Amino acid sequence: MGLALIIGVGAGLGAVVFRYLIVAITGLVTGRDDYSDAGRVASLHFPALGPWFLLLAPVLGGALYGPLVYRFAPEARGHGVPEVMAAVARNGGRIPARVAVVKSLASALCIGTGGSVGREGPIVQIGSALGSSIGQWLRVPDHRLRLMVACGAAGGISATFNAPIAGVFFGLEIILRRFTAEAFGITVISSVTANLIARALVGDDHILQLPAYSLGSAAQFPFYAVLGLVAGVVGWGFARVLYRIEDLCDALWRGPQWLRPAVGGLLLGAVLLALPQMYGVGYPVLEKGIAGGYVVGFLLILLLGKVVATSLTIGIGGSGGVFAPSLFIGGMLGTAFGDAANTAFPSLGISPGAFGLVGMAAVFAAASHAPIAAVLIVFELTGEYSVILPLMAAVVLATGLSHLISRDNIYTLKLLRRGIDIDADAGTDRAGDDGGPLYRLTVGEAMRPAPDPIRADHGLAELAVRLSSGRYGAVPVVAPDGSHLGFAVANELVDEADDRRDDVSAGDLARRLPELVPAMSLHDALSCLADHDATGLPVVERPGGPPIGWIDHRDVLMTSYRGTARPVDTATRS
Numbered sequence: 001m002g003l004a005l006i007i008g009v010g011a012g013l014g015a016v017v018f019r020y021l022i023v024a025i026t027g028l029v030t031g032r033d034d035y036s037d038a039g040r041v042a043s044l045h046f047p048a049l050g051p052w053f054l055l056l057a058p059v060l061g062g063a064l065y066g067p068l069v070y071r072f073a074p075e076a077r078g079h080g081v082p083e084v085m086a087a088v089a090r091n092g093g094r095i096p097a098r099v100a101v102v103k104s105l106a107s108a109l110c111i112g113t114g115g116s117v118g119r120e121g122p123i124v125q126i127g128s129a130l131g132s133s134i135g136q137w138l139r140v141p142d143h144r145l146r147l148m149v150a151c152g153a154a155g156g157i158s159a160t161f162n163a164p165i166a167g168v169f170f171g172l173e174i175i176l177r178r179f180t181a182e183a184f185g186i187t188v189i190s191s192v193t194a195n196l197i198a199r200a201l202v203g204d205d206h207i208l209q210l211p212a213y214s215l216g217s218a219a220q221f222p223f224y225a226v227l228g229l230v231a232g233v234v235g236w237g238f239a240r241v242l243y244r245i246e247d248l249c250d251a252l253w254r255g256p257q258w259l260r261p262a263v264g265g266l267l268l269g270a271v272l273l274a275l276p277q278m279y280g281v282g283y284p285v286l287e288k289g290i291a292g293g294y295v296v297g298f299l300l301i302l303l304l305g306k307v308v309a310t311s312l313t314i315g316i317g318g319s320g321g322v323f324a325p326s327l328f329i330g331g332m333l334g335t336a337f338g339d340a341a342n343t344a345f346p347s348l349g350i351s352p353g354a355f356g357l358v359g360m361a362a363v364f365a366a367a368s369h370a371p372i373a374a375v376l377i378v379f380e381l382t383g384e385y386s387v388i389l390p391l392m393a394a395v396v397l398a399t400g401l402s403h404l405i406s407r408d409n410i411y412t413l414k415l416l417r418r419g420i421d422i423d424a425d426a427g428t429d430r431a432g433d434d435g436g437p438l439y440r441l442t443v444g445e446a447m448r449p450a451p452d453p454i455r456a457d458h459g460l461a462e463l464a465v466r467l468s469s470g471r472y473g474a475v476p477v478v479a480p481d482g483s484h485l486g487f488a489v490a491n492e493l494v495d496e497a498d499d500r501r502d503d504v505s506a507g508d509l510a511r512r513l514p515e516l517v518p519a520m521s522l523h524d525a526l527s528c529l530a531d532h533d534a535t536g537l538p539v540v541e542r543p544g545g546p547p548i549g550w551i552d553h554r555d556v557l558m559t560s561y562r563g564t565a566r567p568v569d570t571a572t573r574s
Contacts, residue, residue, distance in 0.1 A: 004151050004186045007134060008193025011127035011155025015194065016201045018104050018123055019160065025112025026280060029057050035114075037284035040276045054114065054276060055269035061113025062261030065106040066317060070258035073102035074542035078314055079117065079322045080107075080125035082414040084153060084175055089422035091519060092142035093132055093149045100129035106319040110261075114268060116278045116309035117320025119160055124321070127156030127194075128175070147186050150176040154187040155194030157377075161207060162198070166377035167191040173370045174411065177422075208287050208382055210357075216349050221390060223341050227334060227355060228362050228394030232401030234333055235366025238326065239410035242311045243417065249315035250512055256483050257317065257544030264316025271309050277302060278309040281324050286331045290356035296339045303332040322410055326364040327378070334359020354387045358394045365395040366402035369409040374399075418514075420524045437560045443525050444518030446559035447539045447549030453478040456485055456507025463488055463506045472550055473535040477510040484546040486510035489535055515540045518549070522556050529553050 023033050030053075031044025040051045049056070069076045075083045076099055087095045107122035131152030135145040150171040158167030171187045172179055253260050272278055277285045289299055310325040338355030342348075357378060365374035374395050379388065402409075408416055415422055453476035454466055466475050473490040488509040514528045516539045528537055529552065536552030 001186065001189055003134060003138070003140075003148060004189040005193050007127070007131045007148060007151045008155045008190035009197055010130045010134070011123075011152050011190065012159040012194035012197025012201075014100065014104070014126050014130060015123050015156055015159035016198055018108065018119070018126060019202070021104065021108040022111050022119065022280075025108050029053075029060075029113055030279075034281075034284055035279045036277050036282040037288060038276070040273070051273065051276070054272040054279070055266065057113045058115065058265030058268040058272070059262050060265075061109045061115065062263070062265040062316065062318070065109040065319060066261035067258040068102060068109075069106050069317070069319060070256075070542065070544075073099045073106075074545075075099050076103040076106050076125070076319055077317055077543065078121075078414070079320060080121035081174065081321070082411045084125055084128045084149065085177075085411055085422060086415055086420055087128070087132070088146050088149055088175060089177070090420065090521065090524075093145035093147075094136060095125075095129045095132040095149065097129060097133040100126045100133070103129070103319065110313065110318045110320050111280050113265075114272050114279050115313045115318045115320050116268075116271075116280070116282070116306065116325065117313050117318060117322070118281055118324025118327075119321060120157060120323035121321025122319065123156035123160045124153045124170075124175070127152030127154075131155075131190075146176065147183055150183065150187050151190035154191040158191040159194040159198035161377065161381055162195065162204065163377050163380035164191045164195040166373055166380050167194070169373045169376055170370070173373050174368065207283050208290075210287060210290060210353065210382055210384070216351065216354075219348055220350060221393070223337075223350065224355070224358055224390035224394050225397060227337050227359060228397030229401055230337065231330060231333060231359055231362030231394065232366040232398035233405075234329065235326065235363040235368075235398060235410075236402045236405050238307055238329060238363070239367050239408075239413055241307055242314060242322065242410065243413060245308075245311035246315040249312075249317075254485060254510070257542075260544075261317040264312070268309065268312050268316065268318075271305070271312060275301070275305040275309070278305050282306070282328055283324070286328050290331050290335050290353045292335075292352060294335075296336045299332045299336040299339070303329050303336070306332070322367070323364060326367050326410075327360045327381075330360040330363030331356045332359075333363060354384075354390075357382055357384055357387055358391050361391055362394045362398035366398040367410040369399055369403055371395045371399045416527075418517075418520075418524075418528075420520065421527065438521065438523040438526070438556075441522050441559055442518060443516050443520045443522065443539055443551055444549075446522060446525075446555045447518070447551040448555060450538060450547035450550045451475045453484075453546070454488065454506050455480060456505060456510065458506045460493065460504055460506075463493060463509070467493060472552060474513065474538075475506075476538070476547055477506050478546075479507070484544070487513050487535075487538065489513075491534065513537055515543060516551065517541070522560060525551065526553075526556060529556065 042050045043053045046053050103122050103125045128149045131148035135148035153175045154167040154171030157170045158164040168187045168191045306328050335352045335356035338352030342350040361374045361378035365371045451470050467490045474487045477485045488506050533553050538547035539549035
């Protein structure tokens with residue numbers, strides 16, 4: 001309980017500092033606390049640029065946070081929550097302390113310079129890293145360290161959104177993924193403490209200030225049910241588009257990873273120039289949309305724009321959360337649906353704003369598969385109890401439909417793409433109390449030295465010699481300055497040789513392969529290796545970095561065998 005109090009204080013202070021850091025950077029770039037509702041106007045600090053500063057702001061932000069994340073904490077890239085979930089499920093709750101500092105700076109720079117992402121992912125990672133660091137410093141056992149991580153996440157959500165109840169259930173339902181009396185009590189203490197600290201420093205405010213809405217007649221319930229089903233599809237689709245765009249960015253980018261956010265910032269700037277409402281988190285735009293400030297057509301444009309802008313921000317290597325974008329998308333969807341229903345059935349007295357509130361919770365629930373947190377966080381954000389019945393019904397329908405379409409949510413899908421299945425049962429149902437050698441042993445224990453790299457300007461003949469003399473069917477490719485470009489794969493070399501092309505170099509064949517990390521279990525690695533048994537896969541310390549080792553299915557087999565083999569009793573044998 002004492003640790004929960006300390007973590008709550010730290011999470012509350014961290015949330016306040018992070019909030020003011022975003023406001024300060026946004027003000028420095030745009031001259032406003034929040035630019036999203038200003039329209040396509042010039043920055044007050046750079047009037048000579050006119051609205052064209054929107055094209056340059058993400059480039060400047062990416063040039064600052066890109067090297068920061070790449071050099072000091074690659075875990076800070078992206079939306080943060082999956083990394084915390086993986087740390088709890090696979091690493092005993094251990095998160096490096098530097099993640100809190102780097103995540104704060106990188107996410108504030110990203111959001112302040114136009115990144116269309118949310119604050120919840122960063123603050124969850126910041127609070128969790130703080131809780132983990134305190135627990136590691138005091139050498140608490142793993143099961144309590146995981147509780148400390150959940151406390152940090154709950155405190156961060158509570159202080160950021162003035163939502164202490166939702167903070168508790170976010171920590172339990174999404175981060176810890178289990179409900180016990182001990183975990184509930186500890187996270188409540190942290191959440192309440194963080195909320196009190198934030199209220200003392202910034203006051204008792206709500207992110208959204210909306211008029212009161214009423215439920216109306218029971219005849220409206222079928223419309224809420226339909227909205228829930230539509231939101232289930234939209235939430236599922238948002239998660240898929242997010243990672244499809246990230247895959248596209250991975251496939252197109254060939255330069256160093258630290259430069260990727262700055263170059264990709266040009267694309268994001270173009271989106272902001274076309275739709276400036278996508279600048280930053282966008283709560284004022286969400287509030288105006290739900291309050292009836294936009295027509296149906298523009299609501300749908302804002303919905304699609306947020307999907308693209310958020311996906312692009314994450315895809316180019318930005319740092320920020322997906323919770324706020326989910327609320328934004330849901331708010332636009334629900335309000336547009338309510339407007340259309342009210343036009344078609346005016347006698348029912350439908351309130352489009354009430355549908356907007358329900359849509360917020362339903363889309364987030366569909367994307368995250370966290371219905372309890374979705375209901376509570378929207379209720380606490382808005383303070384609206386009058387729509388709790390349709391809110392609960394729509395959230396359940398949205399979650400159920402999304403789960404029927406796919407068992408993976410927006411957080412676990414990111415981990416599965418790395419070969420980490422935190423839902424896999426590593427207990428007695430599979431291989432005894434310790435989960436067997438595939439769960440117990442790591443990639444770091446099985447990997448072999450990585451192949452020596454080949455320069456990008458070397459030809460096919462030398463590349464063929466290197467591949468034929470190596471153990472694996474791929475070789476790293478580096479630029480003349482030594483920077484890592486990707487990997488040349490043997491089967492692509494055969495295709496080029498069949499075409500009798502003499503002008504092809506190793507650099508032309510360089511492409512990305514899925515990357516493993518040393519701490520990954522062999523069980524998780526196998527799901528990635530299944531599609532790359534001819535080449536094996538690189539082991540890296542940071543995304544996009546040079547390989548520190550290499551592993552294929554033979555390495556997994558031999559390491560697993562050594563992990564289960566028993567020494568021969570020579571006396572019995574003789």
